[in-house]
Each structure stands twice: as structure tokens, then as C-alpha cells.
Amino acid sequence: MRRRFELAPAAASAGLTGLSWIHHASGVSVGEHLVYGLATTAAGALTGGGLKHKHKGIATAGAGSMTVLADAWIGAALGPSVPSLIASAVVTGGAYVAYVPWLVKSRQQQLALQVKAAKSGVTAAGLGTDTQAPRLTGATREESGLMQALVAMLSVPAVDVTALEYTRFGWRAVVVLPPGRDTAPHKVIARRDQLATNLGLPGKLRLAKGERDNELVAYLYESDPLASAIPWPGPSATTCTEPAVLGVDAYGEPVKVPLLYNHTLIGGATDNGKSGIQSVLIAWAVACADAEVLLIDMKPGAVEFGPWRDCALALADTPSRAMQLLKWVWAEVERRGAVLAEHGEKKWIPGKHGPAWFVFIDELAELIRRVPAAAKLIESLLQVARFVGITLVCATQSPSNRVFGGSTDGRQQYQVRIGLGAKESTTSNLIFGPGAYGDGWCLDELDLPGKFLRWDREHQVPVDARAFWMTEEDVAATSHRYAREEAESGAREHPEPSPEPEDDPTPPKPPTPPSGGPGGGRPVLRAVPTFPDGSEMPDERVEALWRAIEKAGAKGVTYGDLVALDLPDFRARSSIDVYVLKWRRKGWVEEAGKQGRAMAYRTVPRLQVPSVPAADDRTAPVTVGG
Template sequence: MLPSHDSILARGAIGAAGIIGSACRWCARRRYEVAPAAAAAALTGLSWLHHLDGVNLAEHVAYLAATAVGGALAAGGLKHKNKTIASAGAGGMVVMADTWIGAGLGPSVPSLIATALLTGGAYAAYIPWLVKSRQDRLGLQVKAAKAGVIPAGLGDNALAPGVTGATPEETALMRALVAMLSVVAVDVTSLDYTPFGWRATVVLPAGRDTAPQKVIARKDQLAANLGLGGKLRLAKGERDNELIVSLYESDPLASPIPWPGPSTTTCLDPAVVGVDAFGEPVLAPLLYNHVLIGGATDNGKSGIQSVLIAYAAACEDAEALLIDMKPGAVEFAPWRDSALALADTPSRAMQLLKEVWAEVERRGAILASLGEKKWVPGKHGPAWFVFIDELAELVRRVPQAAKLVESLLQVARFTGISLVCATQSPSNRVFGGSTDGRQQYQLRIGLGAKESTTSNLIFGPGAYGEGWCLDELDAPGKFLRWDRENQIPVEARAYWMTGDDVAATNHRYALTAQSEAREHPEHAPDPEDDPTPPRPPTPPSGGPGGGRPVLRAVPTFPDGSEISDERHVALWQAIEKTGAKGITVDDLVALDLPQFAARTSVNGPLSQWRRKGWVEEAGKQGRAMAFRTVPRRAVAAPPKAPAGSEPVRVGG
């Protein structure tokens, strides 16, 4: 029995649908192979529709002009040996010629011939590129498999395999990494936009040549591959295979940032040093943290210290103590009135460090009597912040200071005493060569430097390879900050205090005669059956316990020059104490002075002082010659001008 007419139509429809579906699936799988033929066929079909609608003279002229422009470009490219322009011009000329023929003749043999030539030319250029792209993809898959990259990380775009991200910036970054490493990144976990650019966290595949340090070392190549305008910065992320990529399309730190004034009145809050490249304030917790500020000269170390001194001066529960070895204390002298003490000579610096150490011991005893482990400003007394400008110069001129600084770095924090040290060369030689005191600095600030080694000296070995690149800071005041909470380098710029800002702040917080020994909030135990022991009374004089540390008169030689070597002070005072009678070398040895327990050690400085005329022979005592210091000559007062005479004018 024959099937019904409806059944035959249904089967025909189903078969046709199946054929069409198969054709569509085949075209989907081969979409890249059939793309040129489909484009040529669509273009020819549109030109035939134009023919059916009619083509007037103006439209023929337009087709002719477009074809002529393509030919001119092709000829110009060939003449000037520019392959790109020549190829674009030839392609445009062929396309416009095919369209013009189809529009003019409609469905005809000449039009089909033109379409066939267009399709063949397109494939002649397209097939080699398609083959190379697939070979590159296959090679990429092999390398990725060796590196342990999951297949999902390769992407499914055959035209740009493995390098298509969610945003144009992510795509450009992934392509740049593939071009440099020949292996695609595992993932871009985050890409955040800022007012000045963007920042991304990239997870790199495992491998020795794909470690973040290797990528950072080739930053210039990555920037060239990225092809985006702006300043590129790279840093190692929190994990070993993470790379932080920051692109600053504009420099938010190009101009100095004016100091906005004190941000707090208590040292329990951190100091605000400046602003980072993302517009966030840079915090510096000075309390219970020693601070190291390093970098080349004229890059802003003193500027940052001024901001921190202003912070300490404004805090009601903190005091600033200053040590400046530059002649005249040019950096810290403007802060003299608001500081608890200023040491501007080697002897005064040594005295001040000893005062600080005595205060550490005093505070330790108080905490022990109270049964507490940490000095709390506002409860027990003020915090002390000891600022040292150019630590290396202090240690060079006062070698004994190295041991005291090292001891303070190790044990002073719990007593509320912190050191803020600035230096150009923060190596272990600064601390006498015995230990590396950098380990005691919980907050480190690095400013611009000419050499990459400076980054490793400030932030530790290998820091430069992890992105702490101080040689990339291109303006005074720009810095990188490291502490426990901030271990990824972010460029920042410190606030700029003008001379007027310094003078006004120093005047505002000056320690007047009535307030220099001001009472700070003391410990007041609550009434209870077993009250805590009261703290010892504050001595009325300066030094440990309250008020300004009293810096004694500096010992000098007869010519008025300072006795800078601490070891020679005791020997000189022993000779000077005997007066005109004098003392023999054997008697000096018998005094058992530190480092002068032998005749040879005494004879060295004694001979120098005799040659300079500061020590003379006083006669024999027994069989040995005695020596005494020469009398000090009083400085003559300047002569008075005769009555009625005109004063002497200098200049003008």
C-alpha cells in the first residue's frame, strides 16, 4: 500500500530539516574555513539586488571611484614597499570591482567569474594565516600541558587562543604574557579600575621561567608587548605565583601634595605620611614600631621626618627627641622649641642616647612594679620618638653609639620608645658591623635611589626582584612603604611641609618654660581592696622621669674644640683634675680607666696633646715625669667703641 500524500510531505520536510541542520552544524564547525566564501557570496548577492533595483550614472561613478582608490593604494604600497598598504589596496580594489560588476550586469557569467576570483584571492591570503594560527594553538596546548595549566585556561577562541579576557585590558595583558612567556596565564583573579588606570592580579603557571621575579625582570618587554600608554609597575603578590600588574595612565603623584596639618592628637593613632597612587592615605604607626627611612640624597628623607616630627609634636601623649649630626643641625634645628631635646654634636648625641637608655630602664622598673608588660601613652606617661637624621654619620663620628642604638632597637619598644632613623646606607656597617639592625625596623620607607641595590638594603635581600624598585621613583617625596599590613609595593608621595608650615607648627607646639615639664596623664588605679602600687614620684629636674633631658656641658680642649671621642674624656679629666701638680703615666694607668689600662694606651693620646700644646710637663715625681693641662686663657672681651663714635656698618 502506498503512503498517503501527507505522509510523503512530512517525511520530505523532516529530511530537508535534517539536511539543513547538518549543513548548519558543518558550517558552525568550519566557520573559520567558510568565512571568506560566505563573505564573497553575500557581497555578490547584495550587488545583484542593487542591479534589480536599478543603478544610475552617479552610482556607477561611485563604484568607479572606489575601485580607483583601491588601485591607487595598491600602487602606492608597492612603490613605497609597504606590504600592509599594498595588500589593503589590492583587496579593496578586487572587492569593489566584483561589486560593481554584479551591480551592473546582475546574475550573469561575468559576475560569477568575478566572484570566483574574489573568493580565490581571499583564500590565497587567508589559508596560510589560518594554518599558522592552528599550529601556534597546538604548540601552546603542548606547552601548557607541560606547565600543568588546565584546559579551561586555554580559551576556545581559535583566532586568538587562550588570550581572550573579560575586558580589553585583561585581553591585552594575557596576550602580552603569552607573547613573552609562550604560556598563557592561569587566571586573572581581579582587575580593578582607578581614576588613574587599572590594577590586576595575575596567577602565573608553575615553572622556573614563569615566576613573578622573572616577569618583573623583563618588565620593559612586557610593557612593549602590552602596547598601552602609561607607566607599568609590577610586583610579587601575596602568593608565590601571583603577579600584581598596575598601569598608571596618568601620574597622580606628579605634583607635590601640600601638608594638610596634624591629623590626630594622640600617638595611639598612626601618622598620615602622604597619599598613594590609588588616592588612599599612607599610614605610619610609630608607636611600638621602629622606623627606617632610606634613599639617596635630595629625595625627601628630611621631608618625611618633618611630617613625622609634626605628628609627634601635635600628640598630647608623645614627645620628640632629635639627633642631627649635620653642622648647625640644619634639618632639625627648626624644631628645637617643640622637641624635648636636640643633640647637634657627637658628645650631646651620646649623652642623649644614654638618657634614652636610662629612661628605658626606669620605665621597665615601673612596669615591673605595676605588673604590666607594655607602656601605654596616656596611662603611664608620654611615648618618646627619637629621630636620628643620617644614622650612618652618627655611627661614623660616635662609634660607641652603634651599640646603644642596637640595644634600643631590640628592647625599647615595650617602654613606648621608638627610633625613627634616616640614612643613605642602611647596611649592617651602620650598626658597627656586628649585627644587621634592619631586622628590628617594623616600618620601612624607601625613597628614590639610583642603584637597585639600595632596595635590597632597605627592604631586605631579593626585594628588588619582587617589585620594590626605588630606582623607578622619579620625583622627590615619592616612596614605597613596607610594614606587616602592607607587603605589596604601592607608589606613594609624602606630604610637603613648607618652611612656613614648619615654623608655624613649631611655634604652635613649643614647649614653654612653664610647660616643658608638663604633667602627662598618669596611672590612676580604681579604688579596690588591693590597689596597684603607685609609680615613683617624678623628679623635679630634667632627664629620665619628666621634663627636658639635661644635656651637660660638653668637655673641650684648651683651644675650645670639643672632645668628641668619649674614651678620651675620662683620661683628659683625670689629668685636668690634678691641677698644677700633674700626674705620671703610671698613676694614670693605676686609675684603671676604660681602655687605658696600659702605658702604651695612655702614651698615644698624651703625645698628641703635648704636640698640640694642650699638655705640658709639670716636673718629676720620683723618677717619673708628671704632666698637667695648660691653663685655659680667658677670651678677651671686644673693645668698646669710643663715646660719640659712629657704629661700623657692614655692606651698603
């Protein structure tokens, strides 16, 4: 049955008049007449005040109240009579004078909404019939509230709300939006605060683009499931063919990261948990019997990766050692490629062909800044190392094109991306790709260290998660438990509960010495070249220029002779002069006299340094990780 809202004023006036006649029949005392009079006078005064101060709302309310009270007073005083009927008719007419324009406007708005709904593919059956608040109705309170909030914001109803599910901490729904430029998911996400206000439900609203172009995923967290740190439960696997369990998401489900064959990028602002996430992943890798870890830490003293030294195949903590390690990894790629070609196979399988390698790089941007030549090598490793079972796990605060070499966007090679809290929206786009922030990958909404968003082929809708927290004691115990033991085969043996010792045990055989190259043992990285003050030479081209001057001996060498050597980047006198002048100021190079019309230069003899014990890495070869 259709409701006739047009009859509402007449029905209200007739009901009021009838009540006043009933009051007349029961008798009206002098005091009650006085109350009627005072109320009517007060309404009249309110009307006068509104007119005096030109306040239309107050004047209208006062006039309406005075008319209604006067009608009731007349009916109560005279009962069923002509004056009472006249007063009732005046009240009814006045009500329609104000009601009809509002009713017409409301009907026009409802008709416009129905037209838009029809164009958007929404059937009329889904539209409500309340002319005061045209809306969409749903099967649940949350669904109805979400549909109404979208209509209020977009003036167009959603096509449908699907997959509404409840969790321990709130609910989640997928909304199918109507087509249109202003109804696209990223447009709705940009107005999240307005939608949350319209929704009017307690909790924190998160929005994200769904798997389809016109889908919007809405999360309402009534409580924060990730407010407390989550203790690390221990290694999650014994083989790298199983994914690493990194933490727990907002639904209480474990976050599994398929690290094998998937280069991983970890980005976010400082002090938001990048090193903590890397520690969890390293702990997973060292616990796998078919995996090895190689570490590059550009922080002085390797403060992040240093505690993992004993269980790593290699640890590089200076620019020169990092470059040597990357070259060693590249040599291993070539060796493994040759092995696969020899056996007619296309993919390196851990356990069958040998262990998988996981190369963890902390502060990738700092490595590229200090060793620019590393950018091209890392770019090549990202492109070709996967098929031979070598995976890069890189953490950086600045995931830009410059970090990945500048010529190409190396981010495309990262099949797993993990974003932690950041202050700027641009960080989301740098980690997850252009336009990611508009699709709901909002890292600036992650308010606690360790909270992150994860993207990979199987997870392309953002869901809040938090990584496990490893204490310093956890790291130390894990590193000690899985410390490397070089057996005859060169493979690491994981500690197992040992039996009771024998009365007369057989002395253990000495371990096979490391090969120092691809295919077996830890790499032996030789002492890096240094200047007379002990500082490292920045790269190979500077070292070549220094060696050329040093080789000339006491007679020295001229700029012309150095140019004739055709050294890379030193084919002009001006490029050579920059370094020679700097070394002369430091007292490392001096004039050796003229050769013809040109001045020759030679290196100043180095002071003899007292010998030090062989264990000191200033004289002995540096075994990275040992």
C-alpha cells in the same frame, strides 16, 4: 559552530571570479580594459624587481597580485567560460600553496599553547579560537589586553585575573601566574617594559609581587595622581595611640603609619624628602598630649631639627651630646622597666603610665661614623625599647649592616620602613630586604621629591604615595603652638584658646626645675670635654688618656707608667705614641724631662679664657632643646 579557515582561499577566489563575471555582464569599456592591463603589468614589474633584488616578500606579493588581477581581467573580458574557470583554479591553487604551510604552523602553535595551558591549570574554555592570534579573553578590555600581553611575552596564559578595579587615575588588577621558574612574579617584573609594549595601552605600568607567591599586581596610571605637592593639612591626631597620617597614596587614600611601638626606618637618596617626612611625623608627635619627642641631628647647626627645639624634650646636635642623650634614653628604658615590674605589667601604655617617647635621628649613618660606640646602644634600644613605649625613627641615606652595628642586621627591628627615591636598585633591597627590588619595591621609579613606598605588617604590596609638604611657616607655627611649658607636674600643656584676662590676675607659680634625669623634665647635658683649642674629645677612651697625662702635673708621666694604668685600648706603647706625637705637634703636650732612662711628658698649661655671660653655652651647662 566551528569556523573552517581552510576554505578561506577557495572562497576568496570564487568571490573574485563571480565579481568579474558580473562586470562582464554589465559591459567592459576600452578604458577599463586598459586599467586592468596596466595594473597587471605593474604587478608583473613588481614581481620582476623582487626577483632581481632577491627580495622574497616583494616578489611574493607581486606574483600574487599579478595572478589575482589576471584572473579578474580574464573573467571580466570573457565572462563565464572555460578560460575564466582555468584562471580561477590557478589562483586558488597558488593561494593554497602559500596558505597551507602557514595554517599548519599556526595550528601547531595553538596546540602547543593548549598543552601548556592544561599543564598550568588553565581550562580550555578560557582559550580563544582565533588561529591567527591564540589568546585569552577577559570580561573587560583591560583584562583581555593584560592576558594577551602576558601570553605574547611568556607563551603561557595566566591562570586568572582577579580584583580588577578602576580608580580616578587608571586601574589595578591582580594576576594569578602559572607555576614555573620563568613565570615567577620577579621574572615578569624584570620584563616590565616588554609587557607594557605588548599591552599597548596609554599610561604608566607598575608591577609588584602580590601577597601570594604566584600573584602579580599590575597598576596602570593613565595620569599621575601625585604630580603636585600635597599641602600639609595640620596635625592628624591628639593621641599617639592613633596612627600618623603621612600623606596620600595613588588611590587618593590617606597613608596611615602606626608609629607607637613600631620602630621606623626612612631611607633614600639625598634631596628626596627624608627630612620632610620626619617633619610631618614630628608634627604629629608634638601634637599628641601623651607623647614626647627627642631629636638627634648630626648636621652642623641642627638645620633640620633646630626649628623643633622649643617643643622637644631634648635636642642633641653634636656627637658627644648625642651619646649623652642615647645613654639618658637607655636609663629611661631601665627606669620604665622597673616601674612595669613593680606594677606587674608587661607593656607601657601612654596616658596610663606616662608619655611615649619618640626618638628621631637624622642622618643615622653620620652619627654612627662619628660616634661608633652609638651603634651598639642604638641596636640595644631597637631590641628592647618598644615595650616601654620608646620608639626610634631613623633616617639615613645608607641603610647598610655597618650603619646598624655590623654584628647583626638591625633592619629586622624596624617594623615600618619608608623608602624614597633612589638612583640604584640596591637601595630598595637595603631598606625593604633582600630581593625587594625584584618584587616591585622599585625606588628608582619614584621621580619626584616626597614620593615614597611604605612597608609594614598591614601593607606588604608596594603602592606609590606622596608625603604632605610642610612649609617653613608650617613648621614655625606648629613648633610655636606646641612649645613645651613646664608645669608643676612636669608634663607639657598644649595651648588652648585662652579666656579674657582677669582684672587682677594671680601671679603664676614658677615652674618646677627639670630633674636632669629619667622620669621628669628635660635632660641637662653637661658641657663636653674639650682639647686646648676648644675641639671636642672624640670619645671616652681618648679622654681617659688625656686626663692621665694632665693629672701627672709638671713632673710628667712616662709611656711605661701610662701602660701600667691599663687604660682601654692603650695597653701598648705604640697605641699611646700615636696620640702623644699628634698632641706634641699641636703644642698641647711637651717633654717634662727624663725619669730614669725614659722620657716623661706633660700637658701644656691652658691659656686663661675671659669669662663670658652665663647664658653662653661655652660655660653654662647645656640644656638640650632649651
